Amino acid sequence: MKILSKEQIYEGDKLTAQRQNISSTELMERAGTQIFNWMHMRMQGAQVPIHVFCGIGNNGGDGLVLARHLVNHGYNVHTYVVNYSDKRSKDFLVNYDRIKQVTKEWPTLMACEEDFPTITPEAIIVDAVFGIGLNRPIADWVKKLFQHFRASKAFTLAIDIPSGLQTDSVPESENDVVWAGYTLSFQSPKLIFFLPETSKYSVQWEVLDIGIDLEYIYKLNTEAELIGKQEVLPIYKPRKRFSHKGSFGHALIVGGSYGKIGSVTLSSKAALVSGVGLVSAYVPKCGYVPLQVALPEAMVITDENEKFISNISFDITPSAIGVGIGIGTQDETLLAFENFLKENKAPLVVDADALNLLSKKTELLALLPKGTVLTPHPKELERLIGEWKDDFDKLNKTKAFSKKHEVIVVVKGANTITVFQDKYYVNTTGNPGLATAGTGDVLMGIIAGLITQGYEPLSASVFGVYLHGKAADIILEDFGYQSMIASYVIDAVAEAYIDLFKQPEQPQVSEAEQEES
Numbered sequence: 001m002k003i004l005s006k007e008q009i010y011e012g013d014k015l016t017a018q019r020q021n022i023s024s025t026e027l028m029e030r031a032g033t034q035i036f037n038w039m040h041m042r043m044q045g046a047q048v049p050i051h052v053f054c055g056i057g058n059n060g061g062d063g064l065v066l067a068r069h070l071v072n073h074g075y076n077v078h079t080y081v082v083n084y085s086d087k088r089s090k091d092f093l094v095n096y097d098r099i100k101q102v103t104k105e106w107p108t109l110m111a112c113e114e115d116f117p118t119i120t121p122e123a124i125i126v127d128a129v130f131g132i133g134l135n136r137p138i139a140d141w142v143k144k145l146f147q148h149f150r151a152s153k154a155f156t157l158a159i160d161i162p163s164g165l166q167t168d169s170v171p172e173s174e175n176d177v178v179w180a181g182y183t184l185s186f187q188s189p190k191l192i193f194f195l196p197e198t199s200k201y202s203v204q205w206e207v208l209d210i211g212i213d214l215e216y217i218y219k220l221n222t223e224a225e226l227i228g229k230q231e232v233l234p235i236y237k238p239r240k241r242f243s244h245k246g247s248f249g250h251a252l253i254v255g256g257s258y259g260k261i262g263s264v265t266l267s268s269k270a271a272l273v274s275g276v277g278l279v280s281a282y283v284p285k286c287g288y289v290p291l292q293v294a295l296p297e298a299m300v301i302t303d304e305n306e307k308f309i310s311n312i313s314f315d316i317t318p319s320a321i322g323v324g325i326g327i328g329t330q331d332e333t334l335l336a337f338e339n340f341l342k343e344n345k346a347p348l349v350v351d352a353d354a355l356n357l358l359s360k361k362t363e364l365l366a367l368l369p370k371g372t373v374l375t376p377h378p379k380e381l382e383r384l385i386g387e388w389k390d391d392f393d394k395l396n397k398t399k400a401f402s403k404k405h406e407v408i409v410v411v412k413g414a415n416t417i418t419v420f421q422d423k424y425y426v427n428t429t430g431n432p433g434l435a436t437a438g439t440g441d442v443l444m445g446i447i448a449g450l451i452t453q454g455y456e457p458l459s460a461s462v463f464g465v466y467l468h469g470k471a472a473d474i475i476l477e478d479f480g481y482q483s484m485i486a487s488y489v490i491d492a493v494a495e496a497y498i499d500l501f502k503q504p505e506q507p508q509v510s511e512a513e514q515e516e517s
């Protein structure tokens with residue numbers, strides 16, 4: 001799913017109105033009605049107090065449409081206009097008139113703290129104060145209103161985006177923002193739903209379809225894309241009936257040091273379950289027995305050194321190489337890595353300590369083949385690109401780094417983001433159970449394994465991140481967040497592949513809709 005910028009969203013509204021020959025007021029009616037349908041399906045007329053707080057722009061206008069429908073359906077609704085400016089939008093005014101026609105209880109105008117209503121914890125707050133039009137610091141009393149929402153402990157439903165957030169920046173203080181339990185977003189999810197610093201403001205989100213012109217969306221090139229099953233299915237390469245193990249390449253996993261051989265075992269096994277034909281592991285001598293015992297499917301090549309890698313040399317021709325897990329940052333290993341990079345022609349995935357070696361000697365970056373995949377966790381990323389001010393700065397710096405060195409950077413996190421050239425691929429699978437030893441080794445093995453099978457490095461990264469997260473989601477039911485370990489994730493990769501071809505569940509249909517049909 002494409003993640004549109006604010007400018008692209010406004011453009012989509014305009015084009016839709018033109019091409020469908022509807023007014024912006026009608027588009028707002030669709031938006032507000034969709035929110036109403038969503039609530040009505042869940043609430044079925046329940047008399048819970050609903051407080052709808054509307055700003056004076058189009059986000060507020062959506063709120064007024066919703067409030068009118070709630071009134072018309074007999075809900076216990078209170079509507080407020082948060083009067084932070086005199087410059088009301090045209091469609092806000094149209095809907096301000098319309099709601100006055102359906103109720104004697106006109107919206108309450110609010111202009112200072114004294115106007116705040118009491119909100120009980122069992123009430124529902126609808127936040128339609130600011131949408132994507134927020135463009136400057138917010139008045140103090142409005143910030144206080146947001147804090148009043150939070151202090152009430154009432155369930156908060158944000159329309160389009162939690163008020164106080166902008167689509168392309170991180171707020172200065174968490175007190176300046178509405179903390180929404182749920183956000184119903186129009187047309188496109190917002191990038192801030194997926195970034196570590198801003199995702200907490202919208203615990204859950206959903207996109208509502210308001211009928212934006214499909215051709216416009218289809219042709220649009222967006223900076224960010226959300227990666228789910230629909231996006232990875234076209235990447236998947238079906239197997240031919242007459243294929244054999246030679247058809248799926250030979251992966252080489254280079255890594256390990258004394259006490260850290262397990263990382264290579266995990267990566268090699270992950271490469272195997274991703275579908276490679278052959279896997280070899282290159283480890284220091286001390287890794288020979290453990291690997292042969294733990295993973296009989298793998299072949300093992302040993303370094304001349306007992307405890308760490310000192311000279312990466314082998315006489316096989318791997319289709320792709322994954323390097324770095326458990327390798328350490330010894331000077332001898334750095335030299336071995338440098339010599340390896342000077343000779344190597346195979347596509348590469350670089351992880352863990354090999355990333356730290358790159359940060360230690362940045363000249364090595366020039367030796368990476370084009371399209372090399374780097375898979376840093378936040379600390380490793382910081383060593384590569386330097387400190388960042390906030391999540392947007394981090395993404396911009398990563399993008400610049402990716403362009404400069406012509407590499408793909410997989411920024412690992414709750415929503416792993418693969419960055420390549422001008423684009424962000426935001427993954428949707430995975431869960432906090434993955435915050436455990438060895439899961440990074442598994443991811444590296446899967447990505448290296450996919451490249452080995454002939455996937456382009458970018459596709460392998462996006463698909464690999466998806467499969468890895470999906471495997472973790474599948475085993476969540478059995479192991480929970482606490483007891484999930486990396487080996488179980490490997491075991492579930494098979495199920496993650498199979499899940500690609502499962503039919504989606506039928507959407508939930510409300511009783512009201514069933515009766516109508």
Ligand SMILES: NC(=O)C1=CN([C@@H]2O[C@H](COP(=O)(O)OP(=O)(O)OC[C@H]3O[C@@H](n4cnc5c(N)ncnc54)[C@H](OP(=O)(O)O)[C@@H]3O)[C@@H](O)[C@H]2O)[C@H](O)CC1
Pocket residue numbers: 009012013027028031055056057058059060061062084085087089129130131132133134135136137138139159160161186187210212
């Ligand atoms: N396709 C869609 O997604 C649709 C979305 N809709 C809804 O429209 C909003 C965006 O509406 P907009 O009117 O552009 O903006 P807001 O409602 O967010 O803000 C209103 C105006 O407030 C001014 N502003 C901005 N920041 C501040 C501030 N800190 N203090 C005071 N005032 C501020 C600004 O106007 P200025 O001219 O004064 O700069 C804003 O324009 C979107 O989020 C959806 O909810 C449509 O209803 C349907 C289609």
Ligand SMILES: [K+]
Pocket residue numbers: 059127128129130131158159160161162163
């Ligand atoms: K809002």
